[in-house]
Amino acid sequence: MARLFAPRPIFIALLTFWTWFGATPLYAQVKGLIVGPGAERFPIAVSPLKNLGQVDKRNLSQEIADIVARDMDLSGWFRVLDRSAYIEHPQRSGITLGGFDFRDWATIGAEALVKGGFEVKGENLVAEFRLFDVYQRKQIVGKRYTGKVKDFRRIAHKFADEIIFQLTGVRGIFDTRIAFVATAGGRFKEIYIVHLDGTEKLQVTKNRTINLFPSWTPDGRSILYTSYKDGKPGVYQFDFFSKKKTSFSSRKGLNLGGRWSPNGKNVALTLERNGNADIYLLDRKGKILRRLTKNSGIDVSPSWSPGGDQLVFVSNRSGSPQLYIMHLSEKETRRLTYTGGYNTSPDWSPKGDQIAFTGLSGGRFNIFTISSKGGDSHILTSKSGDNEDPSWSPDGRYIIFSSSRNGRYHLYLMRANGENQRRLTGSNGDDTSPSWSPRLD
Amino acid sequence: MRNRWISPKLGLVFVALLWLTGCPPPPTSKPLAPSSPGAESAQRAPGREVSQPSSLEAFRRGREIPSVPPTSRSSALKDIYFDFDRYNLRPDTRETLKANAAWLKANPSARAEIEGHADDRGTNEYNLALGARRAQATKDYLTTLGVSSDRLSTISYGEELPVCKEKMEGCWTKNRRVHFVTITVRPSS
Numbered sequence: 001m002a003r004l005f006a007p008r009p010i011f012i013a014l015l016t017f018w019t020w021f022g023a024t025p026l027y028a029q030v031k032g033l034i035v036g037p038g039a040e041r042f043p044i045a046v047s048p049l050k051n052l053g054q055v056d057k058r059n060l061s062q063e064i065a066d067i068v069a070r071d072m073d074l075s076g077w078f079r080v081l082d083r084s085a086y087i088e089h090p091q092r093s094g095i096t097l098g099g100f101d102f103r104d105w106a107t108i109g110a111e112a113l114v115k116g117g118f119e120v121k122g123e124n125l126v127a128e129f130r131l132f133d134v135y136q137r138k139q140i141v142g143k144r145y146t147g148k149v150k151d152f153r154r155i156a157h158k159f160a161d162e163i164i165f166q167l168t169g170v171r172g173i174f175d176t177r178i179a180f181v182a183t184a185g186g187r188f189k190e191i192y193i194v195h196l197d198g199t200e201k202l203q204v205t206k207n208r209t210i211n212l213f214p215s216w217t218p219d220g221r222s223i224l225y226t227s228y229k230d231g232k233p234g235v236y237q238f239d240f241f242s243k244k245k246t247s248f249s250s251r252k253g254l255n256l257g258g259r260w261s262p263n264g265k266n267v268a269l270t271l272e273r274n275g276n277a278d279i280y281l282l283d284r285k286g287k288i289l290r291r292l293t294k295n296s297g298i299d300v301s302p303s304w305s306p307g308g309d310q311l312v313f314v315s316n317r318s319g320s321p322q323l324y325i326m327h328l329s330e331k332e333t334r335r336l337t338y339t340g341g342y343n344t345s346p347d348w349s350p351k352g353d354q355i356a357f358t359g360l361s362g363g364r365f366n367i368f369t370i371s372s373k374g375g376d377s378h379i380l381t382s383k384s385g386d387n388e389d390p391s392w393s394p395d396g397r398y399i400i401f402s403s404s405r406n407g408r409y410h411l412y413l414m415r416a417n418g419e420n421q422r423r424l425t426g427s428n429g430d431d432t433s434p435s436w437s438p439r440l441d
Numbered sequence: 442m443r444n445r446w447i448s449p450k451l452g453l454v455f456v457a458l459l460w461l462t463g464c465p466p467p468p469t470s471k472p473l474a475p476s477s478p479g480a481e482s483a484q485r486a487p488g489r490e491v492s493q494p495s496s497l498e499a500f501r502r503g504r505e506i507p508s509v510p511p512t513s514r515s516s517a518l519k520d521i522y523f524d525f526d527r528y529n530l531r532p533d534t535r536e537t538l539k540a541n542a543a544w545l546k547a548n549p550s551a552r553a554e555i556e557g558h559a560d561d562r563g564t565n566e567y568n569l570a571l572g573a574r575r576a577q578a579t580k581d582y583l584t585t586l587g588v589s590s591d592r593l594s595t596i597s598y599g600e601e602l603p604v605c606k607e608k609m610e611g612c613w614t615k616n617r618r619v620h621f622v623t624i625t626v627r628p629s630s
Contacts, residue, residue, distance in 0.1 A: 209501060210500075228497060231495075256570070272570065277573060298571065300566045314566075321526070344566075344567050360563070
């Protein structure tokens with residue numbers, strides 16, 4: 001699949017970083033390997049952490065290393081070396097420069113190395129991590145984290161995010177969550193929230209009807225979703241802190257979706273009058289400010305540009321569903337997609353340059369990206385079931401989507417160029433309509 | 442476009458009552474007597490509203506999603522079908538709707554909720570809007586055939602409540618439909 005794509009902005013970001021900070025040796029290695037043909041992955045070793053305290057009852061030494069290693073793998077930039085090849089004993093060797101032998105790591109082909117130590121005191125955990133350049137025998141970064149033992153996963157993700165920051169100039173996205181719709185083996189569609197690593201699953205709705213289209217507020221404190229709990233589709237809000245669900249829009253006809261503007265002040269939402277679905281601008285309390293589309297066709301699925309001045313949405317005004325972009329101030333609308341007869345569910349990249357969407361090609365639904373200026377369209381999935389409902393990561397480097405490639409619908413992660421497609425969920429029901437949270441700090 | 446004669450919760454109560462007493466009767470079993478002076482039931486007691494289960498109610502209870510194909514021998518309101526991503530009424534569906542309009546005219550106290558459905562291809566949100574279009578196009582046509590619009594309400598379930606679950610055209614065809622939920626007034630005894 002890699003050959004289908006020209007080098008993408010993600011690589012440019014890497015190069016820019018090296019230019020800014022000078023070519024420290026590891027970056028030079030990364031540059032040579034990652035930007036090379038076929039985007040070869042950078043070999044990294046993640047050593048089990050050294051226990052600096054009492055008995056490691058929970059096997060945190062391995063578990064924390066596993067989480068960092070998986071994040072490195074999911075990032076798409078690293079090839080994590082198999083732990084069985086590691087030579088040194090993690091509990092007997094040191095974790096700082098001079099406390100271990102770089103040759104033990106160079107021998108097995110590691111070019112970067114993560115080492116660390118931890119100590120548990122009651123409910124509290126102190127963990128420190130270091131990232132080394134094996135060739136140059138230097139430390140790139142070291143970080144110490146303190147928290148509760150039960151939060152060890154988040155601590156591991158935070159250091160994974162730090163590694164990505166050190167190597168690319170943009171913090172990683174591994175400490176984030178996904179809201180989605182799941183049938184969970186039953187027939188009802190309920191809203192769930194799960195950490196990107198699949199843990200801390202929270203069931204938001206339990207109304208035994210149909211719940212759809214979760215989407216986050218920009219501060220990550222709440223989600224909007226559509227529910228049939230009162231017999232017809234209304235839009236509701238769930239606040240994670242108060243744990244309260246409130247009605248956001250329950251007007252006559254359909255109330256669908258709802259996306260917060262990046263500044264958190266407005267919501268773009270679909271309402272229906274006499275069979276005609278249009279997009280409306282609402283304030284943060286759900287009051288209508290104005291109708292944004294005044295068209296006799298179907299207008300649905302708005303998604304904001306990162307600047308909040310434009311919306312991409314779906315309209316069938318030309319006879320089939322296509323993407324359109326509306327400038328809110330200029331009140332001007334232009335058509336974005338011209339290829340394919342069915343293009344829906346757009347999501348505007350946080351970087352602003354691209355829009356991901358679902359398109360019908362060859363009888364199957366697949367994920368595409370298109371430049372927000374028009375043109376330069378790429379198909380990111382193909383030949384594997386139906387692939388739908390893309391949602392960007394907060395750094396704009398990844399897309400999560402729903403795919404039926406293994407029978408039922410599950411959530412998958414891929415890089416923004418379609419590489420490194422990995423399954424994230426695997427329940428016995430259908431997992432659909434993912435929405436990626438903003439960064440949660 | 443929720444009807445104003447019967448709240449969803451009230452509808453559930455009626456349906457629950459029906460289930461308590463056994464299967465719901467065929468909706469056409471008792472056309473109501475016209476409200477002439479001789480029709481004592483309509484005069485003295487307005488009667489009890491009886492709704493068939495909507496697709497959502499059937500779904501919630503784990504029952505089969507109701508469908509009344511045009512080939513059904515029942516004289517109830519029959520489903521109509523649509524082409525992919527379309528909400529125009531085909532000639533064959535217009536014939537079915539003419540029969541449905543005739544039934545509604547013959548049963549002037551009956552009302553109908555028009556459910557718009559879509560197949561599961563494409564995006565859920567677009568399909569909900571498409572279902573609303575199908576329901577509205579159906580309502581508009583019945584109105585032009587002389588059925589009072591205040592006897593008709595609409596709701597869309599998009600692709601959420603399929604009658605047929607396999608991923609094949611034979612199923613998709615059945616799911617791209619409008620289904621009618623009739624609400625009749627049964628005289629109190």
